[in-house]
Amino acid sequence: xxxxxxxxxxxxxxxxxxxxxxxxxxxxxxxxxxxxxxxxxxxxxxxxxxxxxxxxxxxxxxxxxxxxxxxxxxxxxxxxxxxxxxxxxxxxxxxxxxxxxxxxxxxxxxxxxxxxxxxxxxxxxxxxxxxxxxxxxxxxxxxxxxxxxxxxxxxxxxxxxxxxxxxxxxxxxxxxxxxxxxxxxxxxxxxxxxxxxxxxxxxxxxxxxxxxxxxxxxxxxxxxxxxxxxxxxxxxxxxxxxxxxxxxxxxxxxxxxxxxxxxxxxxxxxxxxxxxxxxxxxxxxxxxxxxxxxxxxxxxxxxxxxxxxxxxxxxxxxxxxxxxxxxxxxxxxxxxxxxxxxxxxxxxxxxxxxxxxxxxxxxxxxxxxxxxxxxxxxxxxxxxxxxxxxxxxxxxxxxxxxxxxxxxxxxxxxxxxx
Amino acid sequence: xxxxxxxxxxxxxxxxxxxxxxxxxxxxxxxxxxxxxxxxxxxxxxxxxxxxxxxxxxxxxxxxxxxxxxxxxxxxxxxxxxxxxxxxxxxxxxxxxxxxxxxxxxxxxxxxxxxxxxxxxxxxxxxxxxxxxxxxxxxxxxxxxxxxxxxxxxxxxxxxxxxxxxxxxxxxxxxxxxxxxxxxxxxxxxxxxxxxxxxxxxxxxxxxxxxxxxxxxxxxxxxxxxxxxxxxxxxxxxxxxxxxxxxxxxxxxxxxxxxxxxxxxxxxxxxxxxxxxxxxxxxxxxxxxxxxxxxxxxxxxxxxxxxxxxxxxxxxxxxxxxxxxxxxxxxxxxxxxxxxxxxxxxxxxxxxxxxxxxxxxxxxxxxxxxxxxxxxxxxxxxxxxxxxxxxxxxxxxxxxxxxxxxxxxxxxxxxxxx
Numbered sequence: 001x002x003x004x005x006x007x008x009x010x011x012x013x014x015x016x017x018x019x020x021x022x023x024x025x026x027x028x029x030x031x032x033x034x035x036x037x038x039x040x041x042x043x044x045x046x047x048x049x050x051x052x053x054x055x056x057x058x059x060x061x062x063x064x065x066x067x068x069x070x071x072x073x074x075x076x077x078x079x080x081x082x083x084x085x086x087x088x089x090x091x092x093x094x095x096x097x098x099x100x101x102x103x104x105x106x107x108x109x110x111x112x113x114x115x116x117x118x119x120x121x122x123x124x125x126x127x128x129x130x131x132x133x134x135x136x137x138x139x140x141x142x143x144x145x146x147x148x149x150x151x152x153x154x155x156x157x158x159x160x161x162x163x164x165x166x167x168x169x170x171x172x173x174x175x176x177x178x179x180x181x182x183x184x185x186x187x188x189x190x191x192x193x194x195x196x197x198x199x200x201x202x203x204x205x206x207x208x209x210x211x212x213x214x215x216x217x218x219x220x221x222x223x224x225x226x227x228x229x230x231x232x233x234x235x236x237x238x239x240x241x242x243x244x245x246x247x248x249x250x251x252x253x254x255x256x257x258x259x260x261x262x263x264x265x266x267x268x269x270x271x272x273x274x275x276x277x278x279x280x281x282x283x284x285x286x287x288x289x290x291x292x293x294x295x296x297x298x299x300x301x302x303x304x305x306x307x308x309x310x311x312x313x314x315x316x317x318x319x320x321x322x323x324x325x326x327x328x329x330x331x332x333x334x335x336x337x338x339x340x341x342x343x344x345x346x347x348x349x350x351x352x353x354x355x356x357x358x359x360x361x362x363x364x365x366x367x368x369x370x371x372x373x374x375x376x377x378x379x380x381x382x383x384x385x386x387x388x389x390x391x392x393x394x395x396x397x398x399x400x401x402x403x404x405x406x407x408x409x410x411x412x413x414x415x416x417x418x
Numbered sequence: 419x420x421x422x423x424x425x426x427x428x429x430x431x432x433x434x435x436x437x438x439x440x441x442x443x444x445x446x447x448x449x450x451x452x453x454x455x456x457x458x459x460x461x462x463x464x465x466x467x468x469x470x471x472x473x474x475x476x477x478x479x480x481x482x483x484x485x486x487x488x489x490x491x492x493x494x495x496x497x498x499x500x501x502x503x504x505x506x507x508x509x510x511x512x513x514x515x516x517x518x519x520x521x522x523x524x525x526x527x528x529x530x531x532x533x534x535x536x537x538x539x540x541x542x543x544x545x546x547x548x549x550x551x552x553x554x555x556x557x558x559x560x561x562x563x564x565x566x567x568x569x570x571x572x573x574x575x576x577x578x579x580x581x582x583x584x585x586x587x588x589x590x591x592x593x594x595x596x597x598x599x600x601x602x603x604x605x606x607x608x609x610x611x612x613x614x615x616x617x618x619x620x621x622x623x624x625x626x627x628x629x630x631x632x633x634x635x636x637x638x639x640x641x642x643x644x645x646x647x648x649x650x651x652x653x654x655x656x657x658x659x660x661x662x663x664x665x666x667x668x669x670x671x672x673x674x675x676x677x678x679x680x681x682x683x684x685x686x687x688x689x690x691x692x693x694x695x696x697x698x699x700x701x702x703x704x705x706x707x708x709x710x711x712x713x714x715x716x717x718x719x720x721x722x723x724x725x726x727x728x729x730x731x732x733x734x735x736x737x738x739x740x741x742x743x744x745x746x747x748x749x750x751x752x753x754x755x756x757x758x759x760x761x762x763x764x765x766x767x768x769x770x771x772x773x774x775x776x777x778x779x780x781x782x783x784x785x786x787x788x789x790x791x792x793x794x795x796x797x798x799x800x801x802x803x804x805x806x807x808x809x810x811x812x813x814x815x816x817x818x819x820x821x822x823x824x825x826x827x828x829x830x831x832x833x834x835x836x
Contacts, residue, residue: 016590041826045590055826068819074586076821081591165727168492172434172463173499177723262680264705278704279697279720286696287682301722302697305595309583311816313730398729401486403494408459408473 004129004337005036006102008330009050010058011043012137013108013115014081016074017151018158018314019322020137023107024077025070026326027135028058034334037103046080046108047115050092053099070323073309075107083111089118096123096130103131105329109138109149113341114363120339131333134341134359135325139308141188144367145357146343150325151308153318153392155182156192158307159236160393163196164400166301167203167234174232175297176223176289177203180282182307183238184253184273187211187369189307193236194381195389198400203234210240211369212378214254219285220292222379227295237285239276239302255281278302315394321352328354350391422547422755423454424520426748427468428476429461430555431526431533432499434492435569436576436732437740438555441525442495443488444744445553446476452752455521464498464526465533468510471517488741491727493525501529507536514541514548521549523747527556527567531759532781538757549751552759552777553743557726559606562785563775564761568743569726571736571810573600574610576725577654578811581614582818584719585621585652592650593715594641594707595621598700600725601656602671602691605629605787607725611654612799613807616818621652628658629787630796632672637703638710640797645713655703657694657720673699696720733812739770746772768809 008031012020024042031040040058043049056077058066069076084092096104096119106116113134123130136143139155159181170177181190187209194207205226208214219235226233242251255276256266267275282300290298325342332338340356347353373385426449430438442460449458458476461467474495476484487494502510514522514537524534531552541548554561557573577599588595599608605627612625623644626632637653644651660669673694674684685693700718708716743760750756758774765771791803 012590016587039826042821042823056821056823057826058821058823061821061823065819065822068817069821072586072817072819073583075590076819077590079590161729162724165491165729166723168490168729169434169723169727172430172493172495172497278701278718280701283696283698299723300696301724302720303724304719305584305587305717306580306719306721306724309587311579311583311586311818312814396730399486399490400729401483401490401494403460403474403476403479403487404483405460405474405476405479408457408475 003036004102004131006038006100008037008040008103008105009043009055009096009101010040010105011046011049011107012075012077012079013046013106013112014079015139016079016309017137017139018073018154018309019150019319020074020107021072021076022070022319022322023135023137023150023326025066026323027105027329028061028066029063030327030330031103031334032059034330037334038100042077045078046082047084047088047092048080048082049078050095051088053095073311084115084118086118089115090122092119093122097128102129103333105133105135105333107135107137107326109140110143110362110364110366113359117359117363120359131337132339132359133329133333134362135329136342137322139189140183140186142186142366142368143362144365145361147346147352148344148392150318150322152188153315153394154313155189155307156195156389157315157393157396158310158313159189159192159303160195161313161398162303163193163204163234163236164398167196168400170203170232170234173297175299176227176233176235176295178235178237178282178285178300179204180237180239180300180302182303183210184240184276185210185366185368187238190236190238191369191373191381191385192389194386195393195397199402201230204236205230205233206235206379207381208235208237208241208379209369209374210238210242210251211374214241214243216243216288220288223289224293227293239281258284315392315396317392317394324354332356421454422520422549424456424518426455426458426521426523427461427473427514427519428458428523429464429467429525430493430495430497431464431524431530432497433557434497434727435555435557436491436572436727437569437737438492438525439490439494440488440737440740441553441555441568441744443484444741445523445747446479446484447481448745448748449521449752450477452748455752456518460495463496464500465502465506465510466498466500467496468513469506471513491729502533502536504536507533508540510537511540515546520547521751523551523553523751525553525555525744527558528561528780528782528784531777535777535781538777549755550757550777551747551751552780553747554760555740557607558601558604560604560784560786561780562783563779565764565770566762566810568736568740570606571733571812572731573607573725574613574807575733575811575814576728576731577607577610577721578613579731579816580721581611581622581652581654582816585614586818588621588650588652591715593717594645594651594653594713596653596655596700596703596718597622598655598657598718598720600721601628602658602694603628603784603786605656608654608656609787609791609799609803610807612804613811613815617820619648622654623648623651624653624797625799626653626655626659626797627787627792628656628660628669629792632659632661634661634706638706641707642711645711657699676702731814733810733814735810735812742772750774
């Protein structure tokens, strides 16, 4: 154990989650206990704050402030969509050297893990002692190795609650409802909609994820079948569903297709991701149902940004684990003097332990919904998926009750029953 | 006091709310205590269930089932968008006569109050003893006389929480965000977004309601000004905002304008309301910002159906009051033998008492946001509005904390401060 003397820099990257501040606070409070940690600096807006040397001294944040921040959704330090290349990572490392930073904790998804990996390689090349830990977070749940990603369970709870409410709404005013859920490449969050079901006829009745090619004809046939059976139909669908491939064989998101058809060029971010937000996909899919199936009441929503930082809709399991992966980052770096990405391993049903994976195992990789979680028809999820997700949602899953009362015995004024 | 012997029929109409079942259960449990009430029937899907004689016998629902239903959002009996005319109301009355129904409780908005009024007039004309009580509910909060409508505080809480989360999200990844909130004619629900603000620079920075004519130029100038000041801007906007009038002088919702421009004819429901759901308005308003102000990160959401039946996001004040207006309906009908609409009167700060208004005072009338709740610029709300809404949200308003830490003192390796 080297008991490396120096500063900690911690930052938050990518899209916020409801519990990302738990990880921040876990890492900060735990780091502050180590005498070899001279200061704990927080970088404003992720790696960009490191580059611009915009730091706050979290050694001087009160514990009370930190504890309240932990319970507040979104990234308290600010975030960034910057995806550093080798030169950017080189500059980060220069800033670290300049300020005696010997511990780097970056809370983020697979792109953030990649940044940590490259910065760490810079340090290793120069023989500079830098402990670099990636702390996982993403509502997409698409990191490999870890059983699940902090942030996902709370977003999944939001989606399950939303569909529970939508199902009750649609039960009361029947029709077709289409809810578009975040998820560009992986359907984890959309699949969570299944946890809204309790009764046989509860929605969502159909779930479409980007792991399967989408067909508008099958979609319409599916809805038609459900609507005939139940007089209503609720659909959960990932924003990233795709029906066609481009000339290079890459899936083209249906949302981008629709935007181009409407004469708009979709925006592309620094990571090369096409921007999928906006309501066009939901509107078009609702229109298709109305026009093809002649169903009158068809409604759709795009859940949008509410999914990832809605205050109060937080899984207590998620909050605890997010805190702990933050704490473990400090432990692995300070007690064990090693680099890597903190992962959650499921042991038993349900319990977890934490471990450290190699950065190269996580960086820039995507984990899709495995085949055993998607039904053979490609329009729903399996019991295995429900068993996977259920314990992650904690104890806040709402109980949706229906009225149970006998049909009234109708007797007319002449005393006749019917 | 007549102690009128006969059945109670209770029904739920219009859009569901998070607490409409509290009113149902309050009225049912309270009615069942009166020995002169022979049975308590619930009509399936509002007045339509009366017409079709689809009743459940709530006298035989367990209290436990009812109590769990009370805590479940949306209309447990089912709802309807039917707006009965005189003939329809005549048929309702015939069904009541046929089944010895002498108490009619209808939970709904101003259209439902109108139905109750007409059915009641039918009964009065024929000298048939029918106690008719309208129990208020609407997330729109647009009923006259009552201080506020059950259902509104919980939907307002949902909207305030949504903007709290969105504000934290936007603080972390700055840009322009536009959130479109339900509200066709009245801006009560959109105005609730203001309760998300805590710090001076918190969003929503701009709030547009249908009580003021909307101007895209002023909207863009407003956003430009806020964005220059804070580097970000959050907008809350009612789905019903309008910029133009038709040849008959009626406001044309901007959403309908946009739909027509895109070659789609907006749907019109039985009440003559243009369907406003869908994401086109939010998308267009985001596009306008991007194109005119050249701001890169512009995002928008249409909150849609999540607003009115999201489980778990319920104001405890709202839940209690919704229960009590239901109970009071039974009291006014059974103890006092009178007809009317239950209203909430605010007495003190904050306490309420209940009263009964005449059906004609409520029926088919709309209460808009009063001038003193809208700022002179027409792009925000006043302190008076905040004072009005704050106590209605109950104790579930999330506390959003920011990090408070000093900027790090930067010392380079040569020991120089900067």
